[in-house]
Amino acid sequence: MAKKLMLSLVVLIVSGFVAWEYKVNILVWAIPKISNVTVQENIPTTWSKGPDTPVDDNRPNIILILADDMGYNDISIHNGGAADRTLQTKNIDALAKSGILFTRGYAANATCAPSRASIMTGKYPTRFGYEFTPIPSLGRTVLGWLAEEDNFELKQRIDREVVSKMPPFMEQGMPTEQTTIAEVLKDAGYYTAHIGKWHLGHAYGMDPLNQGFQDSLGLVGPLYLPENHPDVVNAKFDTRIDKMVWSNGQYSATFNEGEIFAPDKYVTDYYTDEALKVIENNRNRPFFLYLSHWAIHNPLQALRSDYEQMSHMHGHNLKVYSGMINALDRSVGKIIEKLKELDIYGKTLIIFTSDNGGANYIELEDINKPYRGWKISFFEGGIRVPYIVSWPDEINPGKKSDNAVHHFDIFPTIAKAAGIELSNKIDGVDLLPFINNNSSSKPHKTLFWRSGNHQAVLHENWKYIISKNENFRWLFDTSADPTEKNNLVDSYPDVVKQIEELLVEFNSEQKNPLFPSSYDAPIMIDKYDGKEYEEGDEYIYWSN
DSSP: OHHHHHHHHHHHHHHOOSOHHHHHHHHHHHHHHHSOOOOBSOOOOOOOOOOSSOOSOOOOEEEEEEESSOOGGGSGGGTOSTTTSOOOOHHHHHHHHHSEEEEEEEOSSSSHHHHHHHHHHTSOGGGGTOOSOOOOHHHHHHHHHHHHHSOOSSOOEEOHHHHHTOOOGGGSOOOTTSOOHHHHHHHTTOEEEEEEOOOSOOSTTOSGGGTTOSEEEEEOSOOSSOTTOTTEEEEOOSSHHHHHHHHTOOOOEEETTOOEEOOSSOHHHHHHHHHHHHHHHTTTSOEEEEEEOOTTSSSEEEEHHHHHTTTTSSSHHHHHHHHHHHHHHHHHHHHHHHHHHTTOSTTEEEEEEESSOOOGGGOOTTTTTTSOOOTTSOSHHHHBOOEEEEOTTTSOSSEEEEEEEEGGGHHHHHHHHTTOOOOSOOSOOOOHHHHTTOOSSOSOSEEEEEETTEEEEEETTEEEEEEGGGTEEEEEETTTOTTOOSOOTTTOHHHHHHHHHHHHHHHHHSOOOSSOOOEEEEEESSSOBTBOOOTTOOEEEEEO
16 A cells, blocks of 8 residues: 555656646655554563662662753743743742753754763764764655745755665664663663663664663654644644644654554653653662653644643744743653652652754744744754753752753763763763762863754854855854854954864864765755845754
């Protein structure tokens, strides 16, 4: 059936008798039919169980909570809370107050997969060629066709020949020779569990079970609940990425790479309840739990009960989005409550962050406020993210730091907390001395970001951003202008020259991409996707 459907689509396209709009719509309709897999009824998980009594091991438990596409302004401790200040993320805020809030926490990239690779390895993802985010070839094609359909003056550039030669999606993963933090902890005697999104490949040993996790409950389909479920409220957008995600929509998961099945509740709550089982089962031995939430990535779907709590807000989109954040905040609260119930809260290191900034395709103005830019750009809005470290037995509460810290610092910080001396060379640094004020220096003098055409450098107080093919360049003094409003590129040529030399040196040390970029996407810096481009609007071209 799938082959016949694909053949029919090809005939329609090649014949030229079908309008572009109809071609796009029918392909979007056909994707889930072509790629459809059998989804079983819910299958209960069987998490590993530790000893019945505590082992003689004082090393901390470690929980890494990673949100997806969470904007800087989405948590209320950053002056926001879903942009309009009326959603209070009380549990995430309490986590920040129990330890340290890094107000200049940086994602490794402005899209998800390279950031996740950096977190897992403690390195720049470009060191091993993991420069771009994997997207199925069919999805890239749909994005290209949708781009041709829209009226945006800045057209997406897509290389169809590269798309045709792209490796299968499951093979677009992180090289297995890279050592993950899960492997390091497992080798040191920790129990390791992964829940949620992975996005680092599944073929040839790239899956979580072969990358250091003893158990893995993985995201398969991107829906939080079936689209027509009575308990869900949806928000949809006439944007390329939103159409692509909905077209691939399935409500599904897999445990330990087994059969694909439907979760038994709203996905954020489902992952949370499964995390509570992991904690309960392994409370008597050191464990590492990587809780990689799908929330708050699109498609926007909130539980009706969470949505109804946002009735005071204006706008359907904001209510749905805020409801999703409420579920994520509830997750953090339940985990803290469980740790306290089991009397292991004090000895648990918890790190909370997001893989990149808030997205431009959900049509909400202020999710990254006060910063410019979005996911898919290296302006602050794309890479400055919530970044919290809590460890009640070791970190005094109520700390804040404006030190620039990076995703790759998570690896060595966890390793040091677990008493592990690292033998492999990494880019990150252990943050514990800076948290405990044992160091007067800064964690980093210079940080780099690269995604093909679009690159950036943070050197001391200077931030340099470039869209290379267009030779668009920006230079900001972040000490005086943290919101990147005043471009000084023409005023400080010596600074530009120095930073460009640093960037050349950095690029010379990086590997070629494991799989190529197939398109450059125009991203307006100050307007979300769907707004009209006007003469003078600043933009970059993002390579992926």
